[in-house]
Amino acid sequence: MMKTDISFLGSLLAVASSLTAQVYQTKTGNISFVNTAATGSFDAQNNQVIAALSTENGTVQFRVPVNSFQFKKELMQQHFQENYMESATFPNASFSGKLVNASGVNFQTPGTYNVKVKGDMTMHGVTKVIEVPGQIVVSATGVTLKANFDILCSDYSINIPRNNASAVSDKVAISVNCALTPRA
Amino acid sequence: MVKHWIVGISLLAASSLSAQDDLLGDMPSEPLKTPVNFAFKTTRVVNLQSVETLGMGVFDFKIQHRFGALNSGASNAFGLDLATIRIGGEYGLTPKVTLGLGRSPVEKTVDGYAKIKWVQQMRGGGSPISVLTVASAAYRNQNYTADPSTVERLAYVGQVIVGRKFSEKLSVQVVPSVVHYNWVNVAVPNTQFALGLGMRRKLTMRSSLNLEWIPVLSDKGTFYNSFSIGMDVETGGHVFQMGFTNSIGLSENLFLTRNTTQWNNAGIRFGFNMSRVFTLIDPRD
Numbered sequence A: 001m002m003k004t005d006i007s008f009l010g011s012l013l014a015v016a017s018s019l020t021a022q023v024y025q026t027k028t029g030n031i032s033f034v035n036t037a038a039t040g041s042f043d044a045q046n047n048q049v050i051a052a053l054s055t056e057n058g059t060v061q062f063r064v065p066v067n068s069f070q071f072k073k074e075l076m077q078q079h080f081q082e083n084y085m086e087s088a089t090f091p092n093a094s095f096s097g098k099l100v101n102a103s104g105v106n107f108q109t110p111g112t113y114n115v116k117v118k119g120d121m122t123m124h125g126v127t128k129v130i131e132v133p134g135q136i137v138v139s140a141t142g143v144t145l146k147a148n149f150d151i152l153c154s155d156y157s158i159n160i161p162r163n164n165a166s167a168v169s170d171k172v173a174i175s176v177n178c179a180l181t182p183r184a
Numbered sequence B: 001m002v003k004h005w006i007v008g009i010s011l012l013a014a015s016s017l018s019a020q021d022d023l024l025g026d027m028p029s030e031p032l033k034t035p036v037n038f039a040f041k042t043t044r045v046v047n048l049q050s051v052e053t054l055g056m057g058v059f060d061f062k063i064q065h066r067f068g069a070l071n072s073g074a075s076n077a078f079g080l081d082l083a084t085i086r087i088g089g090e091y092g093l094t095p096k097v098t099l100g101l102g103r104s105p106v107e108k109t110v111d112g113y114a115k116i117k118w119v120q121q122m123r124g125g126g127s128p129i130s131v132l133t134v135a136s137a138a139y140r141n142q143n144y145t146a147d148p149s150t151v152e153r154l155a156y157v158g159q160v161i162v163g164r165k166f167s168e169k170l171s172v173q174v175v176p177s178v179v180h181y182n183w184v185n186v187a188v189p190n191t192q193f194a195l196g197l198g199m200r201r202k203l204t205m206r207s208s209l210n211l212e213w214i215p216v217l218s219d220k221g222t223f224y225n226s227f228s229i230g231m232d233v234e235t236g237g238h239v240f241q242m243g244f245t246n247s248i249g250l251s252e253n254l255f256l257t258r259n260t261t262q263w264n265n266a267g268i269r270f271g272f273n274m275s276r277v278f279t280l281i282d283p284r285d
Helices: A002-020 A074-084 B002-021 B073-078
Strands: A023-037 A040-054 A059-065 A092-099 A113-122 A126-138 A143-152 A172-181 B060-067 B085-096 B096-105 B109-119 B130-140 B154-165 B170-181 B191-204 B207-214 B226-237 B240-243 B269-279
Touching: A023 A059, A040 A143, A040 A172, A040 B154, A074 B269, A092 A126, A113 A143, A113 B073, B060 B096, B207 B240
Parallel strands: none
Antiparallel strands: A023 A040, A023 A172, A040 A059, A059 A092, A092 A113, A113 A126, A126 A143, A143 A172, B060 B085, B060 B269, B085 B096, B096 B109, B109 B130, B130 B154, B154 B170, B170 B191, B191 B207, B207 B226, B226 B240, B240 B269
16 A cells, blocks of 8 residues: 555656746747858858757757758858758757756746756767857747857867868857747 | 566656656658758769759759760860850749740851759658759841741750759769750751660769760761760859760750760760859848
8 A cells, every 4th residue: 555655756756847847949940041141142041940948857858850941142152061061961050058057047037048968969970068158938828049159160070171261260150049839 | 576666667668768868759850751852063963964953943044065076186275176065044933943045156056945843852751853844945046048037037946854863972863855946057867865874973072074965866967966064063152074975065955966076086075064053042031
């Protein structure tokens, strides 16, 4: 009798923990970037970003299909995929990390919270630990993740040939804007 | 009893672990079906149309240049003294429809074509091949002693392009073609059939080796099959294609079935295509 009670309690606890651990997600998040070099700048947009956040432990994860970045010029998109990102070999870029100060965010109270996120950024087959500032906007319908930060192509073994250096800069300004809704 | 505690705790641990480690586990790893793009660097293999079409609102200014034949002798600097140039342009009406127009000096030909992509090769389900059609018409503006009529001066070509990008490095295409001249001034049938074969092998990220062979399947008179070997080199907004071919004509009606020189006795010529693309409409608008 006692045995049954304990195992029942155990599974009850497990269920309860999964109820409070709310996960928010999206498959249509937006990530864009701007590259500003000596002879001009160009940008690209991606509206097929997969992102998820767990309120339980502040885990934040992104998966970014590289071929979904849209450029103004088709030739740029071709160069981006074939010559820089090598997307046939590395189809996704990803980030897996945690909110550094998750306790500062109240997911029950609508508002804008400044946060820091730290974790593994994987791109072009190279993983690097990064820590970037961002914002979490809690609303009645969900949670929006926002961040603006710079990365260096050279950190991810993305080689810019010397004679393209005036058109393509090593530094890329990344902008994240992903509206997440509760997972069903 | 201890056992049950362990079960309970491990259940808890499992639930929090799964939430922590992989939130994206049950989400698709990439968009399920994506088009397989960029089988060739430009809309041409060497002479043949490739499976590529232009993006919507893209204008491709093309200059195709062929020198004289290597066997034209030292006095012609082995062909470098002679030049045949087609000046042309292509425009992407939609991502699947490209229209082209050009003029070249062989028989003073003005040629126009419509290229349509009917089937797009996809990854992750969908078609394993791309299928396109090319319909082209050429008007020969030369002064002939027979003085053909306007209609007689027209020639048409119909092509089906079946192509596949097998890997990042290798693309292959097969191009059954029919050529019809309303009027012929040489001893060949008005209608001829040819089978274009083209392939690309990427050498580096920015260069590739292209091969092209076009056996004529019907009576080809005294003409020779076209064979070309080329190399694509990409430099920013330009693609530079250079190579050797025994074809001098630069429109479909000419290079498919009207090749007067052959590889066997060095009747080949150095040539290049220069392609410069201009984006007139931002596809994201």
